[in-house]
Amino acid sequence: MKSLVRQGVVLTGTGSAVSETYLDNHQLNQMVVTSDDWIKTRTGISRRHLLPAQDSLTTMATEAAQKAIDMAGIEPQKLDLIILATSTPDDLFGSAGLIQARLGATQAVAFDLTAACSGFVFGLVTAAQFMRTGTYQNVLLIGAEVLSRWVDWSDRRTCILFGDGAGAVVLQASDHDCLLGFQLHTNGTQNQYLKLEFQGQEKLLVDNIRVGQGTYQPISMNGQEVYRFAIQKVPEVIEKALYRAGLEIEQVDWLLMHQANRRILDAVAERLGIPEQKIISNLANYGNTSAASIPLALDEAVRRGQIKANDVVALAGFGAGLSWGAAIVEWGSLNS
Structure with missing residues (x-):
């Protein structure tokens, strides 16, 4: 058996993908009673891309993954592990395996991880544990969602968001x-505040044996x-992660949170004393x-040169579960 040795983890590549189709606030106004100003004021959102x-999801996730692999400069066959963070797979049994096949990552084990809006941060920490023990050397982590499948497009409280x-x-x-x-944290007693739950109807099979059959309800x-x-x-949670990192808030170069609502981003930054x-x-x-929100924003920031080598980035995810978590990372490569 291979001996396990302590090793570190570096981020060497990023990638992202979205559909060219998007729905802006003016178009939403034709569907529900709302307005561009109302949506921007309350959320900061102007438009959303829809698949x-x-x-x-598999095709979109594979495209993002290939871009990250290309930036990292490795061959798909060198990947040991693929983690797909998603709550909206194409296949309820999981979509990571099909992504593995499409990439040609023949040596990689692949599985889905479901933690909703905290999924990327939870996936990052999960991947690191496999790597720090020396079990795996090269890991691909994907965050991908097709939330438009599960939005009630007549509900203006939610359809403007996703x-x-x-x-x-x-x-x-x-x-x-x-x-x-x-x-990382979870509080299941608050699960009812954000959910996408199964709703079934009773079906009689035989001899008074009944099961529930149905589908998932909108968000x-x-x-x-x-x-x-x-x-x-x-x-x-960001302060606790910084404490574990031995860093002060002033040493953070960038704050990258789950992109849920601009008022949340501003309020958290203000409480931490992080400038806009x-x-x-x-x-x-x-x-x-x-x-998908954190890795999508991360890829854009890296590619436009906003995040540079050795920059310290505070990542934070939060959402359904209710779950929340933070990771303090230093952007770099094997050569930096």
């Missing part, structure tokens, strides 16, 4: 470790409770893409 019916997208990162083993600290959310939860818990110019956000153009 056409004939396309799949979009579709995919983002990916490649992590590779190194003597250096760029996952500096993390903290339901108590916006006020989620906002209250986020502005209280997210600053706390350090907030990375693409919420206006994509809306809430759940597990």
Whole structure:
């Protein structure tokens, strides 16, 4: 058996993908009673990309993954593990395996991870545990969602928020470790505030044996409770992750949170004392893409040169579960 050795993790590649189709606030005004000004004022969102019916999450996620692999400069056959963070797979049994096949990552084990809007942060920490023990050397982490499948497009409380997208990162083993600290939490007693639940009807089979059959219902959310939860818990979890990293808030170069609502981003930054110019956000153009939101924004920031080598980035995810978590990472490569 291979001996397990302590090793570090570095992020060496990013990628993202969205559909060219988008729905802006003016178009939404034709569907529900709302307005561009009302949506922008309350959420900061101007438009959201939507995946056409004939396309799949698998195709979009594979595109984002290939871009991350190309940036990292490795061959898909060198991947040991693929984690797909998603709550909206094409196949309820999981979509990671099909992504593995399409990439030609023949040596990689692949599985889905479901933690909704915290999924990318939870996936990052999960991947790091496999790598720090020396079990795996090269890991692909994808966050991808097609939330448009599960939105009630007649409910203006939720239909204005959500979009579709995919983002990916490649992590590779190194003597250096760029996952500096993390903290994860769940409170299932608040699950009812944001959910996408199964609703079945009783079906008689035989001899008084009954099962439930049905489908999942559209997303339901108590916006006020989620906002209250986020502005209280997210600053706390970032501070705890910084403590584990041995860093002060002043040493953070960039704050990159789950892109849920601009008021949440601003409130958390204000509580932490982080200036606006350090907030990375693409919420206006994509809306809430759940597990995809952090890697999608990360990829854009890296590719435009905003995030540079050795920059310290505070990542934070929060949402359904209710779950929340933070990871403090240093952007870098094997050569930096």
